[in-house]
Amino acid sequence: MTTSIERDEIEAGIVDHAPRFDDEKRDQLAEDARDAVHATPAGVADQFTGSVSLDKTPEDGGAVVEYLDEEPVDEDERAAWGLRPIIPESLTDPGVWRQRRAVLANRAAFHTVRSPVYLWRAVSLVGIGARVGVRDAWSYLFATEFGEIADKVRRVKADPHHIADLRADRRKEARERRREAVTVYAMTGFTTYTAALLALGQTWGMILAAPALIPVFGVLYFLGRREMIRRSPDLPFAVLDNAAEMATDGPVTDERITRALRDIKLMSAEQEIKPSGLATRDELGNTTVEFKTPAGLVCKAIKNKAEQFAGALGLPVERLDIEQGETPNDVILWVAATVPFSGEAPISPLVTAKQWDIWNGVPFGGNRKGVRKVLQVLWSSLLFGGAQGYGKTSAMRLPAAAGALDPHCRMLLADFKGGADWEELEEIAHRVIIGADPASVEEFIELIDELIEEMDDRFAKIRRMPKAQRPDMRLTPEMAETHDMPVLMLLIDEIQEAFGVVLARKDGLKEFAALVEKLARLIRRGRACGLIIIAAAQRPSARSVPTDFRDVILKRYSVHTVDDTSSDMILGDGQAKRGHTAAGLGQIGVGILAEESGSEKIMTDWISPQHFTDICARGRALRIAAGTLTGYAASGLLSVVGILAEIRAAFDRAGVDELGSADIARLLHDQDPAADWGQREGESDRAWSSRVGARLGREIEEALDGSGRTLDRVKVTTLAGTEGRGFRREDLNLVLGA
Incomplete structure (x- = not known):
């Protein structure tokens, strides 16, 4: 029960815990309560400690815990009460000093030239x-x-x-x-x-x-x-020119902003802006200036003339960001040190990461202010769209790479484009569907049905868990590990091709509607049980990719499109009117990211096809080590038993990458003396080496019979440091598929 109390009294809640406490627990709670309140007037604690009280003579022996809706006070904040800052912020803020140095350096250079x-x-x-x-x-x-x-x-x-x-x-x-x-x-x-x-x-x-x-x-x-x-008494005279008024480059200052607003007729010659705080500059050289405009001029008016304002400042409009402060007359002007997205895209940290945890999100790119963007994809799926050749597939590689480097993320691939873009992902994917032929589309529909069944099973498992383990009915890392519910990432490339095949059938409209409903259901509910859907389409129109499917995807990314209509088909209706459009972007690797919290222009991190190949290879090795390589990717693994297992154990024991045939025979003899790998009495070294070499070749050939693979002896460096015939660990792993 919660009560509202007037006269600024603190709101209190009462929770009955009687059914949960036994007599011993109630006695302990009573003792703790007395210790907490014994020093306070009338047994009532102050607002910082709260109060705990017990009914001493309840008929049912129940206990009542009373608590106050008051956040605990930070000890550092408490210690700072009553203290006044001795040193002004203007002397301690590094951003302010960076701006001051930039202004002074610019003025010095300006005056030196003149x-x-x-x-x-x-x-x-x-x-x-x-x-x-x-x-x-x-x-x-x-x-x-x-x-x-x-x-x-x-x-x-x-x-x-x-x-x-x-x-x-x-x-x-x-x-x-x-x-x-x-x-x-x-x-x-x-x-x-x-x-x-x-x-x-x-x-x-x-x-x-x-x-x-x-x-x-x-x-x-x-x-x-x-x-x-x-x-000339009416004209000001000075030998030195005003650097702020005459310079068309360099730091943006209050004087320069005032002159620009006067030039575009938003302010008269007598009016000027009033700084709000101090101009600051970040580590990247980007400047932030806050100021208050004169009466009659609001931030919206400056936004409406953003291009003219940028021109008056001598800057491209891409370098400016104008936001309103607390009031319409408060303006926050951000100025980029360089034209945003003019350099090369940064290499994704996933390229060098040995392993990744998909629960930590996906490092995606940076916005125009240089702020890094990490997408949390576990609770919202992703839709990629836009014209060919502008980096849509490269952007889609980012969540795919994050999933690939997490050995506990099960990858599912449906590539209806049928190209080679996702060939490397087949090495780790649990399910793989390639091409847009009727059989592949039918397999995709079966996969969706299986995922719905898996989703229902997971929710049933979650419901059976104690409430303490499922606080909000969502999958957690602990639940995923304990109850064998790995994160599922389904990548669908060119999904409109699959929809087109379904629509071409005899009862296409009906089957199409059913498939769309299933996908929407998966996206709506599946995110809570660890299902991530990453889909891509070039131009998802209402027919090729219906709105019922698009509208349930909360995160969308679009590269260049030909017009606002195409952009809205990907990002959502009305995005272009709000100033977020991918129409005419024309730059590879730059697009608009639309999320629940808003939309912004992003330059995605770069993962080249070669990088993606290496990432998938690491992902496969991680899954083999963790025992999580399953399904399609695991079908290429040989059963590591018999002689192959013994040779692998010999390599592990020796701790080297190359072994001669005689080295392997000695190690096998140490592992199992009864297996007759050792040198027999009276047998010469030459005869023994020939015998064990022939036996190794014969048993390896028998182990690989029917697999289409071979493991041949090559020239290696033996344990004695000499050259001889033997095997390499790399070749063994390649044969085993590991």
Whole structure:
């Protein structure tokens, strides 16, 4: 029973465990309860420990356990309560520092390239400053403003006495200015500085004396800059350019985003974005910038103009990902370091894996942000589709390889294409169906019936298990091992070919509907008991691959298609309208993965045909070692008894890969002295070697009679280190099919 309590009190649940406890257990529980609550007020525990209480005098002797719906508090979190971070996150986040270094490096490179421009601007400013300085000094020392007044008076034809008075005043003012203390000090300082500079030049040379000119250039630069600002007071002036505004490459910064939004008319010249937090850069060089847009501009508007926005940033749209934050004005911009999927596909980790556990999922590929994608295929089947030649079969190899490397995964193959794509898988598959002829399709229908029967048997086994062993009626690794219920992986390539054969029959529509219903039933229910179906079709239309079959497959992957309609046939209706379409992808190994949680573009890992051959060979060896090679694949194994078993034991005992005939005879004699493999009394070495060699050949030929296989003696290195005739372990394993 669960109760809801107002005033923010904690919700409590009461569970009656009386039928499960005996008297001894109830006494122990009572003691534990008292120990848990004895230090709390009124015998009620606080919200972190919960409370356990027993009815002391129940009529039926039952016990009641009371618990609180409160998650345990992490000890690290508890220890951190009340503490304030001392060091700001901006100083400890490695992603922030990577972005800072990138911005600084870009600005340094930008300014270094433009340094000749900056030098010319500085020299020009110094020249302007020198001219302005001389002009202003001359004007002050000679009171030129009086001359300007005299010119104005002359133009209005004033009395000559006025002009004469003005000239007299000018001479008087000029003499007073030249006698001022400031003027005298300035002239004295300038003369002294010039004399010192000449003396340094005579003593050390003008090159070494050049740093003494820095103050002069500094003053002249200041005068020139002031003159430029005076000429254009409304225009900003700077010798150095703004790297963020002028650069069309390099790190994306707040300034660059603001300029781009202004360029595409989403913001006015007065508006700008406000950063939300700090820009970060991951190990791959991808940048994430969070910002808040001005009022009137929402994230959706930027998404709608994603191409124009990318162009304004000087980037291809494939490098951008725009997401909305908490509010419509919060934008999360992700920028890729390079164009996603522009490099070669990574080699699958399954290529080098010695063994794999299908319960850990299938390493599938990476998305545009470089995040690795692992598919959990046990609880949802897979449908592959798309045009030929764009990597559909290569992508399908990934789950097949994962199943092949798990010796406890039973592989079932139905290849209706009939080519050589899955030839290697025949070495480990329990059932193999090749081709789309009527007999193969009939065998496929029988296989589906067998799988349905197996599914029903497994569910019956699971229902008979104690509830503690089947918490959610799903197969677990422990159940699979204990009750002999291995994971079943059924690969169906070009399933539309099988459907086409069924439809061509006399009662084709009826049989077709029945087959589709059986497959849908397997997919819906079989996933809970360890059945995985991996199907592929080029263009699964409503007729060739009906929706009743497609709709129950929760994971789908499509490579390039010719149009949105074909893409939706694989990925699901409406995916193209939501922006997830495989139409026009045009890149081998790149497709759209649609899952229950959403859809995204994926570049799948690469497994070449040669890699797949090696993987299947390892899978066969793993199954032989684990004793799980069954069905079709096991039909090629010879029964390892008699002389073949004895020779294998001899190799294992010697621990080498090559043995001479005499070496094998000695080892066989040690294993069974009564078998007459040893050297007889008085028998020469030559005669003994000839006898045991002939006997080995005869018994091996008898053991292999009717199998179509031979095990011939070849030149080997004996245990004594000499060359001789004998056998190799590799040849023995090949003959045995192992």
